[in-house]
Amino acid sequence: MSRPRLDPRALRLARQVEGGGKRPRFALKADPPALHSRRRDPRLLRMRALVPGARRPRYDWKRDAASGAPSAVPAVDPVPANEPIRVESPAFWVLAVLDQSTGALDETDLQLLSVARRLAGDEGGVVALALADPVLATAGADRLAVWPASAVDPAAAEARAATVQALVESVKPRHVLCSDDPVAGGDIARRLAAKAGLRLVSAVNSLTADGRIGRRAGDETWLQPAPALMTIMPGSFAADEQALREARPLELPPIAFEAARLANIGLLPVDPESLPLDETDFIASAGNGVTDFAAFAEAAAALGATRAGSRVVCDAGLLPRDRQVGASGTVVTARCYLALGIAGAPQHLQGITGVRHVIAVNTDLHAEMIKRADLSIIADAQAVMPALARLARQRQEKP
Amino acid sequence: MTGLAIVVLLSLGRHPATGRPRRNPDDARALATALALAATRSGSRVLAVHAGDPRAPVLRDYLGQGLDELTVLDMPSGSDPLPSLREHLVALSPDLLLTGQRAENGEASGLLPYLLAEALGMTLVPGVVGLDLQGDQGRFTQALPRGRRRQIEARLPLAATIPAGTAGLPLPSFAAARRGRIVSLPALASPDPHLVAIERQPWRQLPRPQPRRLKGSAIDRLKSMTGGGEAKGRLLVDPDPETAAAQILDRLGEIGLIRASHQSVTSRDTDGRTER
């Protein structure tokens, strides 16, 4: 793990910098964190690449913002330069309306772009309507229309819908794609459909070889030619690797928009501890093998994870009942479940069937939880937890 | 405070395992919200409307939530409910229209509330999990993915779509279901031409999507360089705590779960105000 790993997206970005397709505003971190993932990871990508103008000042931006100058010094062996694919006047356009609901491109956005790309094929071009993000060029966008100031706020649904409508009228895309998130892309799509009298096909989850789209309706799949307006079911499509494209800025047409009727008051502060277990994304869970609950709380806090526990722990009153995971507790759908000292009784495992990543720390090599986990650590939880808290805080301070 | 006229739209749901009709969980939640709201404001009325078959037994379950009366615009299944609903609702001119976020049957595009709100000149707020009315000013809590919550303000008349949420639904009371009345009104049935053009196949679970790779991409080269297979199923026996912690953090990083200062970033950047 001491050897720095190469990240392919970093490599591509390096190419992009050298190809000069965009303003040279990227810096590659000389020493990317030693991750052994070969998975496409937008966050990682961002983390490595995005520097100036970043809305997330945590990453590396000090160095570059301070210098104010391009400091693209690729740390990795330069791959032969690669010209972006240019599309001048395609047969048709596909408009991808991105949510970027965390402020940056995420998996859902990349999936949406992939579908747009597939629908565009070789003849079509993809217009992304998004917050400016340099990564878009590597994610398949030929053109980039940036949300106007009035529509930057993700809660400004009316302004966003009006923007999409104006763009649709000027670009006349063959297809418009939004995310299926009912408070983001899905909302915009429905507003647009209601205003413009368009038919909306929602929750599209498949694309056939002959270019038709499919979606689930009860115990049927409904297939039809790709419609003008659709929302894309998250997780149904993978984020494909894309060749480098231009993401050439596209001027927005004037937008007809009356005063907003919805006022965004703001986000309620989220405390991971107060989230209902079935809504949270990251759970640190303690079982009978955890004795040091102060260290457990500290580790969970350092990781920003929601605390939970097995039945034994909740029965003992060490955590409240609503923190119990399992058949008689809560069935969780978090992306990651960190199981500390949990044996993995069937009733417990029933509660995490929908969890994608399980990390287990257990002293027993044969514990069921170890079999379920994709990263297993055979060690005393009491020793691992403080180290975890310490290291997490350390990495936060100097990433 | 004057009473409110709250219209709730109720549809037939579908049990995911057996395909049997059930209350649509979103609609049931919308109804529960309406009943709770009406109870806090004297003189308020909850006008529940279903477009479809008045004999559907499931409608009794909605009554079982404590609803006295349910109006059914009688029409055969598969017809377009919009014209009749629009006509009916315009006559009621409600202050508040509450609907579920998504239907479980048929087209299920979630468009209906938007079309009705448009027709009734209402402001629409989606994904509402909490609402607080002061006079004609409403403050809504919206559920965002991953447990985040946003607050929105808007004025009556309002339409709100409501997700089922994760807390269990109110169980229908057998006695209340027995007591409630179903009032059936004849309604215009216009078949939905769009649905005819659709090819229907039995649904089957799709395999987990695999990303398309570019040929000879950096990834392939990288793979051969690092000689790694899938990272899944990694096992470390008795590492020292530091190594174990580093491994866990690395994996969390890969999954994209730890970023610097998890919490503050989350609440900051979704506010959407960028300094650009």
Added chain:
Amino acid sequence: MLAGLAPLIVLACLLSGLVAAAWQTRRWLQGAPARVARLQGLIAMPGRYLVDVHQVVARRPRNARFHALAAGGLLASLALWCVLAVPPLRYRPLWGVLALVLALMLMGAISVWRRRQVDRPVELSGGGFDRLPLALLLYAGGFLVLALAELFTGPAATLFSSLGLIVGTFGLAGIISLAIGGPLKHAINGMLHLAFHPRPARFVGGKRDTGLVPLDLASARLGVERPVDFAWNRLLGFDACVQCGRCEQVCPAYAAEQPLNPKKFIQDLAMALAPGASDDAYAGHGHPGQALGSAHGGPGEPLIGAMISDATLWSCTTCRACVHECPMMIEHVDAMVDLRRFQTLELAALPGKAALVLEDLRLTDTLSGRGPGARLDWAVDLRIPLMREVMEAPVLLWLGEAAFDLRAQRTLRALVRLLRQAGVVFATLGPEELDCGDTARRLGDEATFQDLAGRNIATLSRYRFDRIVTADPHSLHVLKNEYPAFGGGYEVVHHTTFLAGLIERGVFGPLSPDGRKVTYHDPCYLGRYNGETAAPRALLDALGLERVEMERSGLRSQCCGGGGGATLTDIPGKRRIPDIRMAQATETGAAVIAVACPTCTVMLEGVTGKRPEVLDVAELLWQAVERGGIAAARSGMPA
């Protein structure tokens, strides 16, 4: 000289007592009408007392002795007073008999006093009960002196006689005051309750009457909201409680310190019979975690939420341990279910996951929510014949909810293999089998239960079979004891009974002995509900296992905590019921705890730490058959 006065005073006291007692009846007569065979009941009452009550009381011989002495003495002395009140019958030797009777009663009274004051069991209530020994002592002592004095003449005799009269009359007055609203009202109410008992079938020659009574779903109010909604003879039962605390001692929820004490529960119901009731005067253990003095109610006021907390109601596992121990023959579980019916059917107010699961049950006919279509998913390789294909089979195998549980499927697998091995021809309903409705019914959802029962009975009526065999005692109970009220009448046999029968016939041939030490956990729904405690033990013995009994076993076994929907309502306590039961099993030093119910299996397997292995009786038998060699088993098979 006081010979004439004494009986008259006694009779006058007695008469006023009777008038007051009659006045008392209005407490329970305000209940709803009930169909009771009154005359038959009154005739049967002495028999019920001597046989059935005795059976319960005799489980504690010491208590039985003092009760016989004190109560018998009191009753006999009162009878003698009646005779003595008639001058022509007032033979002097009768005073001697009275003295003897009172002397015996005095011994009883002393035992009562010792039990109350010296080595007092914790489950007893205080309050009025603590005045009881004194009243009994004064009555027996005083009148003993009088009776003895009557055998003599002279001034000393007169002195003792009048002294005795005064003391005895005080005692008698005390007794009568304690009989009105006090502890001794149990004597009158208890007798009447025996006569007008809501489950007279309980007393018919060793029969068990444990099925719940159907609720008329068309009635105006579903279930019980207020005390007056109970039938009058139920109220009479509650009012008969002597607060002996036997139910408290055996209640698993109480042991786990969940907020339920069955004695307090019955007292709550009895106390609520008076307007403006509160539990201030209650002088026993309360519901764990709940302070005394906050309960309030009245005959016409809602019980749940005011007199009884909903957590109390939903803690009950319907294990019937309390009913089995109650010397007053009170039916706690019926009361629980009546109250739950109102909460569920009228208010739809259920805690925990219960509402969710009931909703799933209504929509899928299975508790797991997977639908009956998936009932045989675990057994694709076993190719179990379906009734709808074969139309008839000697044995219909009822699978139950176990078919959806990974652990319980192992038991079913063993059972199916054993049946095959024994050459039993059987079939299942498979996807036609709906949930039997046990959980729904015990959670008060009578509507769903009746719906499921009706449809299951309709399905069963299409096929021909001799008997139903099931590995689930809950299904067994419902099919056997509760479906008849809806038109289904079947011979239903538990798998342990059926397998024990096969072993007896030597079907499995020589079984290789298993030297392990085993203890058997009786499922409530097999033991107390259906009286089957012998077959599983016979089976274990046939396997050559060294069988040891837990402290509580057989009909007095302790619940695993899984019945009555308790896992769904999941009311927190200080401990968990299965942990308590497992501790009892561990204490025996057994290596295996044999179970005979899928719910018990899941509950006991959920206990962490070092503990005996949990294996169903069928699994143990299959292990033995496998070990014993299939060949050997075959050779033992009848051709």
